[in-house]
Amino acid sequence: MSMHDENRSASARLGGLSYLNPAAPEPWASFIEQIERVRPYLGPLERWIETLKHPKRTLIVDVPIERDDGSIAHFEGYRVQHNLSRGPGKGGIRFHPAVTLNEVMALAGWMTVKNAAIGLPFGGAKGGIRVDPASLSKGELQRMTRRFTSEIGLIIGPDRDIPAPDVGTNAKTMAIMMDTFSMNRGGTATGVVTGKPIALGGSLGRQEATGRGVFLCAREAGKHQHIPLEGARIVVQGFGNVGGIAARLFRAAGARVIAIADHTATLANDAGIDIPAAQAWVAEHGGLAGFDGAGAIEIEDFWQLECEYLIPAALEGQITPERANRVRARVVVEGANGPTTPAADDVLRDRGILVVPDVLANAGGVTVSYFEWVQDFSSFFWTEDEINARLERIMVSAFDAIWQVAQEKQVSLRTAAFIIACHRVLEARAERGLYP
Structure with a gap:
C-alpha cells in the first residue's frame, strides 16, 4: 500500500x-x-x-x-x-x-x-x-x-x-x-x-520492486500451469505500491485487469480497467472512490469473480476459509504479507487453486532493498535496467527451486518455501551453536 x-x-x-x-x-x-x-x-x-x-x-x-x-x-x-x-x-x-x-x-x-x-x-x-x-x-x-x-x-x-x-x-x-x-x-x-x-543513497527500481516481483511470480506460475498472460483476467485487492504496480505490469503484458479494490472502493469492469487512469485518479484523490472507469460492487462479490489470477495485496488475514470457498481464480499470488489463513490455504489446495505464497511472491521489495544496502556499502550504484535484471534472475531462480521441492515432496508452494527457508535458517543456527 x-x-x-x-x-x-x-x-x-x-x-x-x-x-x-x-x-x-x-x-x-x-x-x-x-x-x-x-x-x-x-x-x-x-x-x-x-x-x-x-x-x-x-x-x-x-x-x-x-x-x-x-x-x-x-x-x-x-x-x-x-x-x-x-x-x-x-x-x-x-x-x-x-x-x-x-x-x-x-x-x-x-x-x-x-x-x-x-x-x-x-x-x-x-x-x-x-x-x-x-x-x-x-x-x-x-x-x-x-x-x-x-x-x-x-x-x-x-x-x-x-x-x-x-x-x-x-x-x-x-x-x-x-x-x-x-x-x-x-x-x-x-x-x-x-x-x-x-x-540519500536509495536504489533505482525500489519503489516498483514488490509489484514487479508479484508480476514475475505470476508469470512463472502461469508457465507451469499453462496460463498465458495475454488475455488473462486479473483481480487485485489493494491498489498502492504493490497492487497498483502489479496491475500496471499485468496490463502492459496484455492481461485484462477486471477488478481493483482499495480502502475507499471496490470496482469491476469485465472489459478491463484502464490502470494508468486509475493510478492517476488515486494520486489526485487519495483513493479509488469516484473513479468512473469501473462500476462499484460489494466486497464479498469481489472474492468470487471468475479470473485467472487473484492478487491480494492489502493486509493479512483477508482470505478466510469462507472466502476461499468462493474464490474462482486459477492462481492466487500473495502481494500482501499473510493474506491467506492456514485453514483457507487448505481449502484452496483441496479445490485445486494454486497459491504463490507471500514469502516468495512479494519478496521483490526486500531483494531490491538488499541491492540498495550493497550499493550503499560500496558507494557504487547500478542502473535501473541492471536492478530489474538482477531482480528477475533472483526471483525466477527462487521460484524454480521452490516449485521443484513442491513437486518432489508433493506439498504446496508455501510449505516448499518454508522447507527451504527453515533448512537454511536452522542449519545456520546449528552450525553457530549456542553461546555461551
Whole structure:
C-alpha cells in the first residue's frame, strides 16, 4: 500500500474494504501453524525448530511527542528481531492504527522465512507504531518518527538491523530515520535503512520492486500451469505500491485487469480497467472512490469473480476459509504479507487453486532493498535496467527451486518455501551453536 492508501481516517479505512478481518486468527498463531507444517521435513534439524517459535529480541517502546497544540501524546512502538542466524535483521516499519505486538512478531517471522527462501543474507525483523498517520500533521509525524528511531536505535544499524518502508511509511520516513540515526551516531550512515530517496543513497527500481516481483511470480506460475498472460483476467485487492504496480505490469503484458479494490472502493469492469487512469485518479484523490472507469460492487462479490489470477495485496488475514470457498481464480499470488489463513490455504489446495505464497511472491521489495544496502556499502550504484535484471534472475531462480521441492515432496508452494527457508535458517543456527 502507498502513503495515499494510508492518509485517510481510520474509520474510512476500516469500513471501505474491511481490511481488518475479525474472523482471521491472530497472525502469530498463523505463523506458528505454518512452522509446524514443516516439522516432518526437517530431519535432524527438527531439534532446533523451537528457535523459530521464539523471537530473538522484542523491543516495546513509548513514543511521546509534543503535539502542535502543545499537548503531549504517547504512542506505542515495536521492533521485533525474529532471527539473526543468517545475518542482520531486515524488515519494514508500519504506521497503522491496528499495529499490535502479535502482528509485528508474525511479520518479523515471515521476514525470516522470506529472506532465507530467496537466499538473501538477512535475518527477519519488523517494526511499527500504533497510530493513524493521517491524524498527525507533518511536523508531528516527523517528531514521532525521530523519537521512535531514537528509541529503537539501541538495536538497529547497517550491520545489525535495517528497517524499510511498509504500510503507512515511505521514502520520506526512511530519510528521517536515517538522519536521526546518523545524528545520534555522529556520522552519516546511509545503510541503516533502505527504501530511501535516491538523493540519500536509495536504489533505482525500489519503489516498483514488490509489484514487479508479484508480476514475475505470476508469470512463472502461469508457465507451469499453462496460463498465458495475454488475455488473462486479473483481480487485485489493494491498489498502492504493490497492487497498483502489479496491475500496471499485468496490463502492459496484455492481461485484462477486471477488478481493483482499495480502502475507499471496490470496482469491476469485465472489459478491463484502464490502470494508468486509475493510478492517476488515486494520486489526485487519495483513493479509488469516484473513479468512473469501473462500476462499484460489494466486497464479498469481489472474492468470487471468475479470473485467472487473484492478487491480494492489502493486509493479512483477508482470505478466510469462507472466502476461499468462493474464490474462482486459477492462481492466487500473495502481494500482501499473510493474506491467506492456514485453514483457507487448505481449502484452496483441496479445490485445486494454486497459491504463490507471500514469502516468495512479494519478496521483490526486500531483494531490491538488499541491492540498495550493497550499493550503499560500496558507494557504487547500478542502473535501473541492471536492478530489474538482477531482480528477475533472483526471483525466477527462487521460484524454480521452490516449485521443484513442491513437486518432489508433493506439498504446496508455501510449505516448499518454508522447507527451504527453515533448512537454511536452522542449519545456520546449528552450525553457530549456542553461546555461551
